[in-house]
Amino acid sequence: MRVRSASAPAPGRDVNEDLVFRFGPLVGVLDGATVPEGFDTGCVHGPEWYVRHLAARIGLAEAARPAATLMSNLAAAILAVRADHADECDLDHPGTPSSTVCLLREGGDQVDYLVLCDSPLVLDAGGRITVVSDDRLDAAMADLRRTVATIPAGAGDRASRFREAVGVQRKRMNRTHGYWVAAADPDAAYHAVTGTVALRGRDALRRAALLSDGASSAVEQFGVVDWAGLLDLLTVEGPAALIDRVRAAERDLPDRLRRHKRSDDASVVLCEFNPDDSGA
Incomplete structure (x- = not known):
């Protein structure tokens, strides 16, 4: 498995709340949830701390139990980070630090993958492009926007509605x-x-891309490329080129079409394989 990666904070920010990592056959992308200014989290730590500790704990869990499922090792890692907080934080607070997770693990004749929240995985296998995504956050946010839209305009200013x-x-x-x-x-x-x-065999995996939503926005928000074009761009020009395309699209987007953030941290990992073309 050949691995190339890139990760960059949003323009104008010193802190990158994304993290890419590799521990032997395991690669991953984490995207820490940015805390809006003025909101309490019940925690003395922030998203950057959380993603770094979670990545380290995932690596330790994989080293200790390489045959365990990705689900099981992720659960063990989350539990271990919970202990890392010690007694300093209220971990039942709804704003406690959190992160998306996208993992890919090579093992013998197959790879295992895991996607939690909105960091998608793009697979090129058997001549087909497949996107593995977890759309529950998108569904929850769409429902949330409908709920907020029903609040009378006079119920408060924009800040209070937010x-x-x-x-x-x-x-x-x-x-x-x-x-x-x-x-x-x-x-x-x-x-x-x-x-x-x-x-x-015939349906062997050739390429895989793990993305934070700041990188997948090249397809999902800006339409700079499609998923096949994204993989080709990563293969030919490298992961940093995709982030450059996203930054250019962010600069050109009219204010009226912007999301709640003008730009986002962006991370991408490209994995390339040498499939057996014998069809066996």
């Missing part, structure tokens, strides 16, 4: 009919999207 929206979103984190993300509850790992792809 605060109410964030409060509603937090209540739906790691809840049935809400969305799941790595935070303080190890049970979230068992709600991840998982699967296996062959590394041999």
